[in-house]
Amino acid sequence: MATLNFALVNTTGSNTVYAYVTGRAIDNNNALFLLGADGKTAYYPTSPSATLTGLSQDCAIPLGASGSTKTVTIPHIAGGRIWFARDGKLTFYLNPGPNLVEPSASNPSDANYNVYWDFCEFTWNSSQLYVNISDVDFVSLPIAIALTNTSGTTSSVQGLPSNGLTTVCNALKAQNAKDGAGWDQLVIAKNGTNIRAVSPNLGIVLNNSLFSSYYTAYVNQVWSKYASTTLTVNTQAAAGNVTATVSNGTLNFSGGISYAKPSTGDIFSNSSGAFAVSGNATKDAITARLAAAFNRSTLLINTNQPNGEVVSNYYQNAITNHYARICHATTINGRGYAFPYDDVSPNGGVDQSGSVYDANPKLLTVTVGGGSTSTVAEDVVSRPSAAPPVPKRPSAAPPVPKKPGHLGGLKKVWHKFSRSG
Structure with a gap:
């Protein structure tokens, strides 16, 4: 063996x-x-x-x-x-x-x-x-x-x-001091000593009211932008580039693939609601790239996902996955x-x-x-x-x-x- x-x-x-x-x-x-x-x-x-x-x-x-x-x-x-x-x-x-x-x-x-x-x-x-x-x-x-x-x-x-x-725990607390969104609640301590910092998704498991509408304003901005602008997603698979626009409140791609507005929980988990795994290879490839773009908050500055992205543009919006930003900044x-x-x-x-x-x-x-x-x-x-x-x-x-x-x-x-x- x-x-x-x-x-x-x-x-x-x-x-x-x-x-x-x-x-x-x-x-x-x-x-x-x-x-x-x-x-x-x-x-x-x-x-x-x-x-x-x-x-x-x-x-x-x-x-x-x-x-x-x-x-x-x-x-x-x-x-x-x-x-x-x-x-x-x-x-x-x-x-x-x-x-x-x-x-x-x-x-x-x-x-x-x-x-x-x-x-x-x-x-x-x-x-x-x-x-x-x-x-x-x-x-x-x-x-x-x-x-x-x-x-x-x-x-x-x-x-x-x-x-x-x-470093991560201190940065989460500092971010919460800026926006009051609840980032400090991701810090888990025992007797005053930090033992871990959990992701927003696990934070929501521990407190289901945490981040309840955190991404709502950003999602609304994205939907508004693509009502008059075309979004291009490179699936990096057989389907190649696919395009979409928003109509009737839905982000519609060719081939009958569409997305309702994702909730904050969908964005942080990458696996529920609008971002649930579908079994359709093309849709799941699009979902991966949309979910990444939402977590990195790049959809308002880049209409070509994920190509055209540069790391320096990640997490620059005030509404973003600050846990991910802080983790990458700390490693x-x-x-x-x-x-x-x-x-x-x-x-x-x-x-x-x-x-x-x-x-x-x-x-x-x-x-x-x-x-x-x-x-x-x-x-x-x-x-x-x-x-x-x-x-x-x-x-x-x-x-x-x-x-x-x-x-x-x-x-x-x-x-x-x-x-x-």
Whole structure:
């Protein structure tokens, strides 16, 4: 069975950091997989008879003192996550299936809610290793990734600096002082210490009145603009460029594709109402680009989406996804998934998503706690045109015992995976 080494580096300043590796074992009929505490032994749970059954094996991998590296070995995995917890352990449960009940950042009754934890995502199959850091749900522990291939070339995403969470939380509070929209409510603290900053979408899960009409004025401006101006969307797929105008209150594209005005919740989640996945490949490609343009607030200044975009134009409107803006401004090289369609970019444009991938991986280095994993300047990375992104679903965070519904997914179609549960 094929295996690959991951080097897990602790730079948190704490000597008590644990890692967990979860996913589906591709070479074992996609069985639910967790890595044992030794970092080498596979654990395949059996289906329990009741919900919220504890794991029968210890899967907390100690990383050792700050500054040390723990090397773990994994098989081919789909829908993988590498979880980190500082100054405490995470609690995972099993539901019948077996399905894994993962920690939730938006359920205050979850056993892990007040633990300082975070994760990165990966899929390793016979085609490639794909890894990304994700701010779609929240930011907490800084995580950086560096992927070295068999030719010795390394690509990396630097992630947040060591003080990144403090910087993000302070910036959210400062933004709220400007507009009073509720950005400070995205800061989650325990005993006066920040443990995470959640995305607007998860903020709405925690408080359903938050941001209730935040985007309304901007959406109205967009609809007014395209009542007399043509919007062009490059699907970056077989449909090529498609055009639309607003009539009778609806944004109408050729081929019978149309959009009602999206709500603030639609824009932040990228997955409800006007922006729900339709199953129509062309519409879903348009949706990805519209959702990205709304989160970045570029529709009033650019009628050609996403081509014609430049990063300096993102988040310049007073009404925008300030969480995404702040996350990108805080990461060392500006890259990270700050909303589900953050991998949308112009053809040949600068990639915003915090991902690395290679068909010939040799070693993945994951650093938790801040600090560069590589000197490679990844801020100039560009991506060619490709199939439309598959959304990275933010956690719906239903109450325990049901598992939080982070499905995951990435720009290239073959990166899509299903979460257990």
